[in-house]
Amino acid sequence: MQDVTPAAWNKVNEGLRANAVALTALADGRRVLASGGDDGTAHVWNTHDGEIVRSVLGHSEWVLSVALTVLTGGAVLLATGGKDGLASIWGAKTGTALRTMTGHGRAVNSVAWASPSGRAPWLVTGSDDATVRVWDAETGAAEHVFPVGTAGVDLVSSVATAVSPAGEVHLAAASDDSEATTVHIWNATTGTKEHTLPVTRDGLGLVAPSVAAAALPDGSLRVAAIADAAVRLWDGHTGHMVRTLPASDGAKGDVALASVPDGRVIVAATRGEETRIWDADTGVLHATLGHGGGYHCTVDMVALSDGTLLLATMRDRDTPARLWHVDLS
Structure with missing residues (x-):
């Protein structure tokens, strides 16, 4: 594992501290990172030199989640979700505000x-209003509204998507009501719920669970969730638990999945003072990254064309993140 963090990010800047980060890789080899902070601003970064490509301000409160997608023509879209209950779509290069979704009544904790x-991209959002919503990014219309419980009680802390080789969109979400954590899986193409999976955890209190999803070339679906010091991995089609992996002790954590070109799914989970990286199907631990603790723990991961991974981790004082190149060989 090689630290490839731009030198410009090694200076602590409280004004650029992130609540969430997202990575994407472009066909021309460029890698882009997005971050969102407490001041309602989101930033798009060039991971080569560490410079800000664009900053956008569209939320009156904290930006809680960011997500990036690359369109067929190469344009990059940025999505942001805020404590103010809004979800917004931006042109990542131009900073142009393209669409704002106002359907949620409470904080938007996660976007994907x-x-x-054959369709325009969908934006998926999860909120404290106990709903997961699927939006047409081009029109702003709500394609689906999936309820998970009672607004203000069942909080949706994380959403994730995976698109099958046949083009079907699978959606996972994690909700919590301070007593129980649940992972939900839908086929968003058909609008049907496929699984409701209870997650055993220690004690009471909100744990802000995180989910990730990945589709394999053979049509398989993997869904992962982290709550407390464990990562659970399911077959997303059957709901069968494939395995449980031990995460580090500490504050709330985050999980990411990536499907590499040889067909394997890789799991990365960050919690406490460590990020761990495993092979999803074998449970083999590829690497352990020790990087100090913090209450906010975020990870994102993208598979590169050569079979390696680019990993972004974020802690309380990272501005905006640390970047790691992971060679699985």
């Missing part, structure tokens, strides 16, 4: 992109 076959 999906690209249905």
Whole structure:
């Protein structure tokens, strides 16, 4: 594992501290990172020199989640979700505000992109109003509204998507009501719920669970969730738990999945003072990254064309993140 963090990010800047980060890789080899902070601003970064490509201000309160997607023509879209209950779409290069979704009545804790076959991209959002919503990014219309419980009680802390080789969009979400954590899986193309999976955890209190999803070339679906010091991995089609992986002790954590070109799914989970990286199907631990603790723990990961991974981790004082190149060989 090689630290490839731009030198410009090694200076602590409280004004650029992030609540969430997202990574994407472009066909021309460029890698882009997005971050969102407490001042309602989101930034798009060039990971080569560490410079800000564009900053956008569209939220009156904290930006809680960011997501990036690359369109067929190469343009990059940025999505932001805010404590103010808004979800917004931006041109990542120009900073142009393209669409704002106002359907949620409470904080939008998580945003994720999906690209249905033959359709404009979908933006998926999860909120404290106990709903997961699927939006047409081009029109702003709500394609689906999936309820998970009672607004203000069942809080949706995380959403994730995966698109099958056949073009179907699968959606996972994690909700919590301070007593129980649940992972939900839908086929968003058909609008049907496929699984409701209870997650065993220690004690009471909100744990802000995180989910990730990945589709394999053979049509398989993997869904992962972290709550407390464990990562659970399911077969997303059957709801069968594939395995449980031990995460580090500490504050709330985050999980990411990536499907690499050889067909494997890789799991990265960050919690406490460590990020761990495993092979999803074998449970083999590829690497452990020790980087100090913090209450905010975020990870994102993108598979590169050569079979390696680019990993972004974020802690309380990272501005905006640390970047790591992971060679699985």
